[in-house]
Amino acid sequence: MRFTEVTGAGGVRLAVREAGDPARPTIAFVHGWAQSGEVWAHQLRDLAADFHLLAVDLRGHGRSAVPADGYGDTRVWADDLAAVLALAGGPATVVGWSYGGLVITDYLRHHGCAALSGIVLVGALTEIGRGRPGGATGPVMRAALPDVLSEDADVAVPAVLALTRGMTAGPAPDVQARVAATLAVPPAVRRALFTRDVGSGDVLADTRVPVVVAHGTEDAVVAPAAAEYALGKIPGASARWFPGVGHLPFAERADAFTRTVAALAGGRKE
Template identity: 60%
Template structure:
């Protein structure tokens, strides 16, 4: 039975996390984690894919401070807060889930791994993702579009922030995307309070040991023309995780799930099916 709804879960320190749900409620779950200054709406192409909706339960939370979630004063520089927020979402999935992290969402997944390990995970997909943050961290290396937007994109002065955020939104895709998509990206960024946009960068995280300890299937997907998160960040992540699979997509930027949605969805579907088969196999042994 298909169920489309908006819901919420309670994350760290009682923060209300808005969640979008679609697909078969009895099917294994795909949990989609969006990036910095965006929302769960970025996954619209996946929620519109009938094959994904038929085979999986689709869950897309809004990170704290974003979208329909609460905007607390703190927790943005605390790995445990991010980890426990995601743990609450995963708990609602009703079983082991494949978690998909885009951009900053990859760092949120790494926070979860740091605190909770791979409990509740059938597999992980990193999409144009960072897994570290801070000066000189190879797993967090940004591209020219992000580098050019900072620090202006963090300003509370609209005249300063707006041009930077607009430039960043325009730089996300390498292939043409509909104008409404580009405008939605910009609108989502502007809807995130400046203090939250800034707080997410107030971190210094090394994840080498965390990545090396991952013991579930992992897929790293990255557009080779990503101007927001450099492709070397994806290469670093894949190199630290034993057995990680990779897909490098030439001519694709920071939005592979939009720019090449059909190929992305097929790749995700194949990976998820294998990951869930592995969970069943381990349970039967």
């Protein structure tokens, strides 16, 4: 694996983990709220022999720059992802976890499907805001808010720890690393990502590439109802349910999830 950089909307520097041969089909991974491209470690290792892999650190996260604004603008997120996809040699499969699904939806709103060969939404939001069904949250996420957004470490740290432990149906892997990744994102950025109000039903209905909606049946962060909403809106979308799994199918059932992604990106059935 190697790191490269691209220039996103407004000239913001975005760090991208890259693996595999650029001549092979590209899979681009988009992480969730207050994490980084590191969450895709299993996939970056196990898919590198057959695919060209890209895993961005979103603006304000990981090794990417931390601009003061832009977090509430759908066009900014769309253009950031477009800059990453420009590294692909052709149409790419894009995989979005949690908030990463919302970023993909932003991209579709402004750029359409021409540069995409497929989409995997995993534990994903496709909308955000009060009453938006594509953004339905579970009890662990609801309990964590608003404390995980606090400037006060005495408030934020225990809330982030509880959220991290609640992400999985069983014992949570890499708890300290995930907590550290969240707390490394400035509180102002963590808050800004929650200030949006975006509906996406029309965008999902216009999606014209193969889509897999992958979701853990025990996800208590993004409710399975959010997956059902996407499945009901996206023409021809297929469901990949992970029984007994929480919010991290790519870590809780890494091998099975990786096969799901490889099947879509390789144009074959799992």
